[in-house]
Amino acid sequence: MHIYDLDTPALVVDLDILEANIRDMAAHCASIGIPLRVHTKTHKTPEIAKMQVAAGSQGITCQKLGEAEVMAAAGLDDILIPFNLVGLPKARRLSRLAQLKRITVTADSLATVEGLAQQLGPDGANVGVLVELDTGGQRCGVQSPEAARDLGRAIMDLPGLTLKGILTYPSRPEAKPFLERTLELFDEAGLPHPVVSGGGTGAEAISKELGCTETRSGSYVYEGMTRVSYNDFRPERCALRVICTVVSVPTHDRIIIDGGQKTFESYPPVPYGHIIEHPEACIYGMSVEHGHVDVSQCTHSFRVGEALSVIPLHQGKVSNMHDELVAARNGEIEAIWQIRGRGRVR
């Protein structure tokens, strides 16, 4: 079956591009000499995570515990959850998961690690812990090398937890002094740091320079307009698309497609996506279930019922709205995958 014959809107991944992106990033990291621990937030799909591990990723990264649970259930192992897991329900779930798989988490406070230890210790479970450093993200993370060392020491004394090192977010050149001083203090205090987790797509080389032992790259797998628009946008590298149908041609310069904010995302900038068949068309607006397209620059005469392939602006957020992902090669459908990590908000 061809992707143009799908009921729409339908989320589709082009397997040739996906495989090339996975291969290219694996080769890039190998050439730099930094191991990859792919971030699965972009696709949330076990089948793709397995392709990435088969291509050499040493494990995976899941932003939420619920995503880690579905990835583990699908057979994946060695999972980093770079999140402060807080509260009794999560400590219990983590404990169960850690009895089945190799799990590492991050923490930036005594409250977080003490909460985990209270459950994991008595359960006889164990997770690795990385101290998260706020290296300029102004999100989570300890604020100083001294605070990192103090938290590291506390982790060493808690049952059910194994100090594994540190994690930076983000990995920028400015992070170097913070990182180096933290590692010095860890060494002085006799604290282990086999893992220095960094990265993110595009930051592989700088992560290596910073001394990171792994990169959590994720968005490279699909590529997309958001990430590449500030470099050079090359549609031939973008693996994800939404097949839409033209449902209205109200005027000669405007068409309406059957995907809007609840199929794509509502966040600008314009254009909201790139129509592969008609690059000169511009998706200038999104209402809840309709996409508004300016076709005044197109010579093509659009008709109701036509199928279009739209490369979305925000690949990770689009994946979070769909239950299924159609895997296709040269437009022919090879498989339909469940996006099992979708909606795992907890």
Added chain:
Amino acid sequence: MHIYDLDTPALVVDLDILEANIRDMAAHCASIGIPLRVHTKTHKTPEIAKMQVAAGSQGITCQKLGEAEVMAAAGLDDILIPFNLVGLPKARRLSRLAQLKRITVTADSLATVEGLAQQLGPDGANVGVLVELDTGGQRCGVQSPEAARDLGRAIMDLPGLTLKGILTYPSRPEAKPFLERTLELFDEAGLPHPVVSGGGTGAEAISKELGCTETRSGSYVYEGMTRVSYNDFRPERCALRVICTVVSVPTHDRIIIDGGQKTFESYPPVPYGHIIEHPEACIYGMSVEHGHVDVSQCTHSFRVGEALSVIPLHQGKVSNMHDELVAARNGEIEAIWQIRGRGRVR
């Protein structure tokens, strides 16, 4: 169980507020004299649709066929789908649905209605059709009263379709000439128009003035910051909230909660939500799975593990990210509902 004991983030509806909103809108429409056909896009939850029908709504509105299917499966009937349903898979699904329930759709082109008739006619199924008018929305809709009449005539001649009237989007005072002229032309041509569908929350009175026979109000059910921020924001009227946990207190003026773009939405304006317990806190940023909160104006000293109730900015989009809705009264959980319409993009 109290909502503060939920694993987080958790989507919660306050039943007292929900019931009051449903009651108030029903009373408002009754006092104006315009029947309500509630739009379910805001909640996507059959249990709430049933409460609205029990309060007097004469039927429901679903923006996508897939939402109509789940509402029908849950026992709801008399469903308007104000969308051009295009393509063979949708015509087949519509035909099946129309053999079970009373269904009305909209159309703005011959291609749409001919496509439906080709399937419905031979199947012996029938749906009502409203001609959609573009009364300033610059989305779908015919562009002139004459085009509306011509399409109405065509619908009269097609099997499986019953012309029911017209639909306006949006319903503003400027729409009056277009509407009146269309109805004149319908009368001259002997075309029926028992239904003139208009409305949307806040447009009930103007819809009545325009001569509409029903209002498709939806967002009133939850209320929310988006709709009420340009009037007066009254948290006590907002029924939806996300219970979040403070997972990090990295600095004295910033806390991080465990809900971000994939729990709420990524679209500004700031603030991204209203924290009921601490109205002076400001959710100024959202990363993918974290919410960034400025607490510099709070006297309260926040701690990791604290639960907070956040009224979201975009209630309909938040509902589209969660599988479950916790129904609570005075903070105590009464039921957990499946958001069955969520993700029904087709």
